[in-house]
Amino acid sequence: MKKKLICLFLCVTLLLTMSSSIYANEIEDNDEYAEEEYAMEGTPSLARWSNVAAISAGLSISSGKATTGFNVQGYSKVTKIVVYTYYQKKVNGSWENLNYVINSKAADYIVASNSSSSGIIKGYTYRARLSIYAYVGTVYEHITVYSNTVSY
């Protein structure tokens, strides 16, 4: 009886602590990215940095307008690159999406600049989240990187 009680106590403690971990993880980024995942055609690859050689990403904000720039250099085998750029604002310690832009090019290299004024107000910190899909035929690898942060 005593052993059963100890086992039950351990199980409940494990369950509670593990479920609270999941909750804590979720508040890192409140936004969902299901839309881009559904929109992606082809087969995902588990490999990382096997199609992409270099990525650069930057953000600047001036007069209420956020401007992002990026370049992605894929290896010569890459046939298409798709980039989702999310403008993010830090609110109460977590990042919220304000807006996003899609750039795509059927090549092994892409460079682009985008602007957005949506939700840009003074007193907050901003960054750009880049979700990059590099295709070789119909198989793609997915890499996420972040720009520099800007306190506006």
Place this chain on the structure above:
Amino acid sequence: MKYEESKEEHGDVDGNDMDISKNSKLHKALEALNDEDIQKLMEEGDEEESAFSEEHNQKMQQMIGEQLGPEAAKRMQAIQKLREADRNDKASNKHNSGKSHHVYPRMKKVVAAVLAFVLLFTVTMSTEAFRLPIVNFIMNVQKEFMAVNVEATETSEKSVEARKTIENVYTLGKTIEGYDLVLEDIADMYVLREYQNKEQDTYKFFQKSQTWNSFYDAEGTDYEMIETIYDNTMLSELNDMYYLVWTYDGYMFEISGSLTLEELIMLAESLTLEKNIEE
């Protein structure tokens, strides 16, 4: 009548009123038994942990003694004793197996240690103050092995701050023989120029703000700092492709392509201010 005949041949279940004639079937069967058969019968009986009553055993012994002689009865008694001792041993082991700390003390400690570790890990991981540093550490280690992040947060020229947008447009004063400018893209945040030869080999010149984050595939890349006219110049080689990166005037410049080191340095040192957008 039928019942009585049956009783005469086999006796009742408890062995009462046993009257076995010399010609009976049981007598013949007992005579045909040798020691091995008796032992076998006893062992078969072990499969089910059953035991006859003491009274029954005595009657069996008496019967065998009468039919096969006192020697066989003694053997039977010895076998029964052995069997009883074996049964007692099994019962004793079964009782001890309930106290696993006598049999597997180490295993119990290991299980307890694993449980304690899992409990401690999950409890600490659920606490933000513990969890975040651990998660960040894991993420950083992962990034460290997969990609190199170059965060140019300050310029080597202390008097020049990192420029956030393209105010001064730079170009390369020299080009590699056989290559022509095929693409020019001047945006708020960057300047890109691409050069190509007849074999469609290309190299790119890229100007961006020094605040940008840059990531390079870490697995197949070699890095080294090299000496040029600029304070910080990094050369990276990645799958037969070179990246020469340097900082100047609050910008980060990059030339990439399948060129030799001499060609890359020659191009980098030919950097020229083309125009100032603010003017």
